[in-house]
Amino acid sequence: MRNLKLKISIAFLVTAGFALKNLLPAQNRRTLDSLYALERKAGSDTTRVNLLNAICQEYLLTEPEVALDYANQAFELANKLQFHRGRAYAYRNIALYHYSHNEYNIALDNHVKALEIFELLGDKKGMLLCYNSRGLIYYKQGYFPLAIKNYLNMLSVLEELGDKAAIASSYTNIAKIYRKDGNYTLALDYLQSSLKLQLELNDKAGLRETYNNIGNIYYEKKNHELALEYYQKALKTGEEIKDPLALAECYNNLGNVYLQLNTLDFALDFQKKALKIQEQQHDNSAAASTYNNLGLVYDRLGKSSEAISSHNHAMEMATKLNNEEIMRDAYGALASIYAKQNNFQKAYQYYLLYSTTKDVILNKENLRGMAEVNAKYETDKKEKEIALLVKENQYKELDAKRQRLISYFLVGGLVIFLLFGILIYISYSQKKAALKELAEKNTIIMKQKEEGEKEKKRSEELLLNILPTETAEELKNYGKAAPRSYKMVTVLFTDFKGFTTIAEKLTPEQLVYELDYCFRKFDEITSRYGIEKIKTIGDAYMCAGGIPIRNRSNPVDVTLAAFEIHDFIESWKREKMAKGQEFWEIRIGLHTGPVVAGIVGSKKFAYDIWGDTVNTASRMESSGEAGKINISGTTYDYISSFFDCTFRGKITAKNKGEIDMYFVDRIKPRLSVNLDGRAPNDDFFKLLSTNLANRMNYKDAGQHIIKLLSEFLPETLTYHNIHHTLGVCSAVERIGKLEGVEPEQIDLLKTAALFHDAGFIKRYDNNEELGVEIAREVLPQYGYSKKQIEVVARLIMATKIPQQPNDLLEQIMCDSDLDYLGRNDFHDIANSLCQELISQGKITSKRQWDEIQIKFLGKHKYFTATSIKRRDEKKQQYLREINERFTAGIYDDEQPAKTDAA
Numbered sequence: 001m002r003n004l005k006l007k008i009s010i011a012f013l014v015t016a017g018f019a020l021k022n023l024l025p026a027q028n029r030r031t032l033d034s035l036y037a038l039e040r041k042a043g044s045d046t047t048r049v050n051l052l053n054a055i056c057q058e059y060l061l062t063e064p065e066v067a068l069d070y071a072n073q074a075f076e077l078a079n080k081l082q083f084h085r086g087r088a089y090a091y092r093n094i095a096l097y098h099y100s101h102n103e104y105n106i107a108l109d110n111h112v113k114a115l116e117i118f119e120l121l122g123d124k125k126g127m128l129l130c131y132n133s134r135g136l137i138y139y140k141q142g143y144f145p146l147a148i149k150n151y152l153n154m155l156s157v158l159e160e161l162g163d164k165a166a167i168a169s170s171y172t173n174i175a176k177i178y179r180k181d182g183n184y185t186l187a188l189d190y191l192q193s194s195l196k197l198q199l200e201l202n203d204k205a206g207l208r209e210t211y212n213n214i215g216n217i218y219y220e221k222k223n224h225e226l227a228l229e230y231y232q233k234a235l236k237t238g239e240e241i242k243d244p245l246a247l248a249e250c251y252n253n254l255g256n257v258y259l260q261l262n263t264l265d266f267a268l269d270f271q272k273k274a275l276k277i278q279e280q281q282h283d284n285s286a287a288a289s290t291y292n293n294l295g296l297v298y299d300r301l302g303k304s305s306e307a308i309s310s311h312n313h314a315m316e317m318a319t320k321l322n323n324e325e326i327m328r329d330a331y332g333a334l335a336s337i338y339a340k341q342n343n344f345q346k347a348y349q350y351y352l353l354y355s356t357t358k359d360v361i362l363n364k365e366n367l368r369g370m371a372e373v374n375a376k377y378e379t380d381k382k383e384k385e386i387a388l389l390v391k392e393n394q395y396k397e398l399d400a401k402r403q404r405l406i407s408y409f410l411v412g413g414l415v416i417f418l419l420f421g422i423l424i425y426i427s428y429s430q431k432k433a434a435l436k437e438l439a440e441k442n443t444i445i446m447k448q449k450e451e452g453e454k455e456k457k458r459s460e461e462l463l464l465n466i467l468p469t470e471t472a473e474e475l476k477n478y479g480k481a482a483p484r485s486y487k488m489v490t491v492l493f494t495d496f497k498g499f500t501t502i503a504e505k506l507t508p509e510q511l512v513y514e515l516d517y518c519f520r521k522f523d524e525i526t527s528r529y530g531i532e533k534i535k536t537i538g539d540a541y542m543c544a545g546g547i548p549i550r551n552r553s554n555p556v557d558v559t560l561a562a563f564e565i566h567d568f569i570e571s572w573k574r575e576k577m578a579k580g581q582e583f584w585e586i587r588i589g590l591h592t593g594p595v596v597a598g599i600v601g602s603k604k605f606a607y608d609i610w611g612d613t614v615n616t617a618s619r620m621e622s623s624g625e626a627g628k629i630n631i632s633g634t635t636y637d638y639i640s641s642f643f644d645c646t647f648r649g650k651i652t653a654k655n656k657g658e659i660d661m662y663f664v665d666r667i668k669p670r671l672s673v674n675l676d677g678r679a680p681n682d683d684f685f686k687l688l689s690t691n692l693a694n695r696m697n698y699k700d701a702g703q704h705i706i707k708l709l710s711e712f713l714p715e716t717l718t719y720h721n722i723h724h725t726l727g728v729c730s731a732v733e734r735i736g737k738l739e740g741v742e743p744e745q746i747d748l749l750k751t752a753a754l755f756h757d758a759g760f761i762k763r764y765d766n767n768e769e770l771g772v773e774i775a776r777e778v779l780p781q782y783g784y785s786k787k788q789i790e791v792v793a794r795l796i797m798a799t800k801i802p803q804q805p806n807d808l809l810e811q812i813m814c815d816s817d818l819d820y821l822g823r824n825d826f827h828d829i830a831n832s833l834c835q836e837l838i839s840q841g842k843i844t845s846k847r848q849w850d851e852i853q854i855k856f857l858g859k860h861k862y863f864t865a866t867s868i869k870r871r872d873e874k875k876q877q878y879l880r881e882i883n884e885r886f887t888a889g890i891y892d893d894e895q896p897a898k899t900d901a902a
Helices: 002-020 032-041 048-061 064-081 082-099 104-121 126-141 144-161 164-180 184-201 204-220 224-241 244-260 262-279 284-301 305-323 323-340 342-411 414-466 467-479 499-503 508-528 554-578 612-622 632-638 684-695 697-711 722-738 743-755 768-782 787-799 808-818 827-838 848-860 865-888
Strands: 482-499 532-537 540-545 585-600 606-610 629-632 645-651 657-667
Touching: 002 204, 002 865, 048 082, 048 144, 064 082, 082 104, 104 126, 126 144, 126 164, 126 482, 144 164, 164 184, 184 244, 204 224, 204 244, 224 244, 224 612, 244 262, 244 284, 262 284, 284 305, 284 323, 305 323, 323 342, 482 554, 482 612, 508 532, 508 540, 508 554, 532 606, 540 554, 540 629, 554 585, 554 629, 554 632, 585 612, 585 632, 606 612, 612 629, 629 632, 632 645, 632 657, 657 808, 697 722, 697 743, 697 768, 722 743, 722 808, 722 865, 743 768, 743 808, 768 787, 768 865, 808 865, 827 848, 827 865, 848 865
Parallel strands: 585 629
Antiparallel strands: 482 540, 482 585, 532 540, 585 606, 629 657, 645 657
């Protein structure tokens, strides 16, 4: 599958070339010698322009600089002769030269100029060439809507010409763009249209490609049965056309899908067939990718040496080709294989190579993305400049004509002057009448335009009232708006308590008026915080922060909005009570997490969001209490620096297990106006700004290190394993909160806890330094500042025995690392540490272990008030028990002493 992705842009160009092969100028099919001979005989006329353009085409692929010289000669002569068609083909040839040098903006400039002339001349073949090239350039730059627009224009022209083969290829090209953009539904629609035409034309090569493309989409959608069906059809058709590389591609795809279906013998057989062809055809890039695929199959079959050999082949070939994606996949696979063999040194080595290569690829994609944004700006700017330049050239041509007329007039003499004067008078009279008529028509047109603009403005205002601005713009410009995924969105639900009971006492008009009054106020509040209203359902109101414009402040923004909504309802409630009228009380629920957002409907558009985050937010509202703001533990993690909250227990959520809930009580007094906890002050926003600037992504960093520890910690570590790490992480959070530590510092403590035993991946003794190295390597990827990383490093080193903490955070870290010494599970954990030390050759018996424990517990002391109070008494009890056992001297791993008979 990866091989296909690497080739997609080349295949895209080839397919487009097949679609247009019969539309190219005839000169392209002559030999270079014949063209030279004809060019030498031709005069300075339009025939010579065509010949120069044709010679340029012959040189484009082999000697582009020579080709550019011929294109410039053709352009200069065509310009001199006012031969517009020749000038258009010269523009196109110049564009192709710049395209071959990846100078996409210059290429687009010249294609725009060529297209404008072709459209004026009604030259459909030239228009097709320009639409095709512009579509390909926009596709390469990642501007998929613009690429599709050009290919749809191309399709319209092809339908006029009735070229079914070219239409089928255009359908395929459009489908490839939609697939790349993640719109599988439209991609499949266009591929099915292409398939229908190719079956009608019996186009075997086109059928094979289309079957393959459909199979790729089903493979990416994880529908492996349908993928297999279409890959088999592609293979059958490929065998008929006998194209070796096409067959290799089919074998590779079948091998990949059989691997997913766990039919490993078939997977191995097809990958070997693919590799044999690729090596025969010297397709090294495809062969390298296939070696990786073979390695995956061998690994699944339990043949680790063959798997390692295959991935090494892939790695060596990819290094020569400088193909970082194949190298990354090889490194990742080798890390996994060595981890299964408990060769953690090599596993870690390849894991670091995998991580580094992945980051290199990601950085290149980011840089390319930035370049594409800049290119888009330059393209838009150039297109405007070109439009002005065309008008300027038109004026220059008119001026040149006028100058020629003046010259003729001076040479002509008095008689010609008189005749010319008469003609000017007649022309002036006609021009005056024409201008008058034009002015009248312009007046009518301007009125129609004004009406059109008003109607357009009304339509846009209506659209903006229904949809977010960015979504409305996308819908307006491209006719569709693609669904988008968002990693961090805060969803708010409100609901009125006792709504049904009170509603029964109101007239329909009163009910609608009351709801409208409340919801309008909610809209006003959420708009101020940049929160998107999603919908109302009866008396329920739903909105979300962090969409469609992504931001990291949305948990705080939505909580502040929730406060204002709560305070508004409380004020409205007091007014109702004073008048002796019925009133509603409100429940508010919040949760933060990932969602998918998009438009539903075709006649009445609706912007909506989906995902577990929405369901959990709804549960927060329904599980809350009237007059309270109930939030999930996830939202609490984001806002706890700004608000005082009360933990209120757990709730079971579908697909999530138990989740924590908190009531938001108030803004922290020091961060609120007048210290009353209701409105944020300047310090609130300063803290928010600081947090956003230095926001560390603790959750993602935690997932990273937990995965690393799970995969690479030796199984012989019965104590220093993932369970101990998570236990320390839990302890630092609990002790930190009881010691009054700020949330950001607790996150740093938890980070240090997760990394403090990471060094055991590589060595047993003096592992703390290695843990610090891994933290310094990993944490910058997750938004940790240098200052924060140094704090984490200091906390990790504080756990080194003998512990000598210098401040409260280090004390918390030390107490958490040895928290078990005073816990109820002490004996179980102590036994697991004893087993570990024996397996590492550090001790030989349980008696020796008790000797060590007695000395260690006798010297050990807890540092924080929390641990002293909660753990010290139990620790002293365990010390007494161990002393008693040691004195008795009875150990189950020792032979009892023999005694002499009486």
